[in-house]
Amino acid sequence: MKHRIMVLGAGYAGAYAAGLLARRLHRDEVEITVVNAEPDFVERMRMHQLAAGQELRRHELTELFAGTGIGLLVARVEAVDAERRTVTVTGAAGTDRLEYDTLLYTLGSTAAQHDVPGVAEYAFHVAGRPSALRLRQHLDDLDGNGTVLVVGGNLTAIEAAPELAESRPGLRVTLATTGELGGWLGPSARSHLFRAFDRFGITVHEHTTVERVEQSYAVAADGTVLPADATVWAAGFAVHPVAAASGLTVEENGRIRVDRMMRSVSHPDVYAAGDSAFAIRDNGRPLPMSCASAGFTAMQAVAAIVGDLTGREAPETSLSYVGNHISLGRKDGIFQLVDAAERSKTWALRGRPAARVKAAILNAGPWSMRHPTYGRPTRKHHLADVPRQRNEEVAA
């Protein structure tokens, strides 16, 4: 019987990890199944572009996985039972319960609502394709006019506001944030950011906490009413509740607690990567939810899975955080690097050169799904008996 590896989620972490696993393990010894809600690899980093009305290239997972032997199941993961090693899914064929021997959990995250009244009912977000398309439709219905309020002062809000303003110049775009807009950026990046927002005509309300969202306005803590034909909630990410209900040990925020190798600390046959994993770097700080973190943690999880299944020592891969690449519409951007203490460097790459760097990074995502070894030759390894015996013992 083949060892069944199941990968939940085919985003930046899952699609990449599945492709890498298929190139490291023998097809006649392992069966790799990827479960994903959508038939495509969705470039989540472009969801503000999609909402703004731009057409994005599709990346069908069957095409990305062609020739690898990876099985794709387009279905929603409803539940994971880490004790019984089962995953409940709902797809075109109805609801099913699937068994696994090794699980890689990479379901990513969605918009954090922070229990603010009205957000669930009235606000839009760009954390996934269905929600971005919903916002796009609503903006189409506004016929190019109206006021859009973006709530948040961090990366997603910073990228969403200029994208909407550039692609839909008839809109009035405002942004409200509890703290400072891009307060962590170095001085040159921050002044560039404000110049860009001025150029786009975006009104910024700093130190403004939105406490309630209604259909056509939002209300701040000091009672200020902010008009909004569409409120775009971009105040951070939260992981899906599936992990917390699975029996796996999770952090307070629901992210799966993993060791240095991305193994669940409670269930060593479960690995997690990407936004769903609470991974600690060598400097003791958690990795931020980001595309780079998804790549690093996926690489580490694959090394650990291959090591654990083949009896080889798994190498530690780098878990670093070097900074942020930020788009300000299609022609402008900021590439802010951080120093060893993770403080923003005084200088940052800005303008068109930064936009070109960002475009290259975005294009590298789907490319790496097709070429997960980055063109380097790789050897496949045979499974050791050890993991199979361990599984049988646990199952007995």
Ligand SMILES: Cc1cc2nc3c(=O)[nH]c(=O)nc-3n(C[C@H](O)[C@H](O)[C@H](O)COP(=O)(O)OP(=O)(O)OC[C@H]3O[C@@H](n4cnc5c(N)ncnc54)[C@H](O)[C@@H]3O)c2cc1C
């Ligand atoms: C608008 C926007 C811009 C961003 N810009 C940047 C940036 O510039 N730089 C950066 O580093 N990061 C950026 N990010 C963050 C980055 O996209 C995430 O950190 C990254 O996608 C995490 O990868 P992941 O594989 O963990 O999750 P995802 O890429 O979200 O993949 C998760 C996958 O799981 C699937 N899934 C989820 N739930 C279920 C379910 N119940 N059943 C089945 N399938 C499910 C999803 O459909 C998806 O395919 C941005 C995010 C957004 C929303």
